[in-house]
Amino acid sequence: MAAMLQTLVVGLGRAGRGLHLPALARARSLAGRRPVFAPRPVLCFDPLGRPDPPPPGTQPVASLRAAADTAEAADTVVHLCTPPGTRIRLLEELAGLGYRRILVEKPLAADERELEAVVALRRRFDLHLAVVAQWLTSALTHRLRAAVREGRLHGLSPHGDGAPVPPPELGGLRSVSVVQRKPRFVRSLTSRAHPTVFDVELPHSVGVALALAGGARVASASWSDMALGNVEVPRLGQAGLVLQHDSGAATEIFSDLTAPTRERRITLEFERGTLVGHYPCSEDDDTSQLRAATEDGSLHLVFHDDALADFVLGAYEHFAGLRRPPVEDAFGLQVRAVRLLSAAKAMCAERAAAGPGSPVRAGERIRHADPA
Numbered sequence: 001m002a003a004m005l006q007t008l009v010v011g012l013g014r015a016g017r018g019l020h021l022p023a024l025a026r027a028r029s030l031a032g033r034r035p036v037f038a039p040r041p042v043l044c045f046d047p048l049g050r051p052d053p054p055p056p057g058t059q060p061v062a063s064l065r066a067a068a069d070t071a072e073a074a075d076t077v078v079h080l081c082t083p084p085g086t087r088i089r090l091l092e093e094l095a096g097l098g099y100r101r102i103l104v105e106k107p108l109a110a111d112e113r114e115l116e117a118v119v120a121l122r123r124r125f126d127l128h129l130a131v132v133a134q135w136l137t138s139a140l141t142h143r144l145r146a147a148v149r150e151g152r153l154h155g156l157s158p159h160g161d162g163a164p165v166p167p168p169e170l171g172g173l174r175s176v177s178v179v180q181r182k183p184r185f186v187r188s189l190t191s192r193a194h195p196t197v198f199d200v201e202l203p204h205s206v207g208v209a210l211a212l213a214g215g216a217r218v219a220s221a222s223w224s225d226m227a228l229g230n231v232e233v234p235r236l237g238q239a240g241l242v243l244q245h246d247s248g249a250a251t252e253i254f255s256d257l258t259a260p261t262r263e264r265r266i267t268l269e270f271e272r273g274t275l276v277g278h279y280p281c282s283e284d285d286d287t288s289q290l291r292a293a294t295e296d297g298s299l300h301l302v303f304h305d306d307a308l309a310d311f312v313l314g315a316y317e318h319f320a321g322l323r324r325p326p327v328e329d330a331f332g333l334q335v336r337a338v339r340l341l342s343a344a345k346a347m348c349a350e351r352a353a354a355g356p357g358s359p360v361r362a363g364e365r366i367r368h369a370d371p372a
Contacts, residue, residue, distance in 0.1 A: 016081035026309035073098035084110035095125035107203040134307035171271025181259035221344035
């Protein structure tokens, strides 16, 4: 019989309280009778000691040691929801207490130095680390990956007369374009948990770009400051990133944390058609949309896509030995994403140091193999 797993959420900020705990509740509902979640309250530990009351259905603990004394570490999945740049000490303490199954909120690391420390801890303690990168397990991403792999779009609804819809031919992938817009003024002004715009939305889109088009290098990168009245927040305005993939395709990503509206749009240009997908923009909705324009005509699909709950359930089922990982080589993808984003940040910092208009060399090619 598969193990029934206890949960420990470390960090009760936006990620822990606002995303992981609600997703856990939805994942428990999706699990049904599959024995993967232990029937006891979720343990919670906040390293910052916030005075907020504990969320419903949780049991606060005073320390990680107290959590290990409350429930067996070997039978617990840890949700590490603290910001990047603060995780190494907590990861090492968790590993020393016997925790091995750990979900890490994206991004995996803030820079190359933290990344190497995470990889070293993973290897030293044989940790089962999974990065919470739900765009990779999104139903929309699954459709896009299948379209790239097969050169056609499957999974379409039949005609009213019952005749199947022939899958439109797309051909090879030429380019990927991602636009991420959301207003993030209050959080940027009150918290520096994410030091740059590259740490907020781009870990999602870079991971998807690598999954779709393969290994890449940074061709160009830019960032800007956020301005609200006479207050400026450095490096948390807009970001631009261009990746050149080894496959010959190119990815262009634009992220705007000062936008008046929300949008998460991805466009794939193929030899004989275009796919435009829209990911859910917030926890208020769980639907994605996909439009296809090909030589055979156009299509519009709308479908359920609660990617975070699906990711959590898949991760627990994998940890319990019930299924394969939700995404093959997901950790390796996130390692490569961190390296690309680190190269982009270094490029932007070098440009800022050199002054406006100064040329900046392209980033180094990212290694393909999982270094861990």
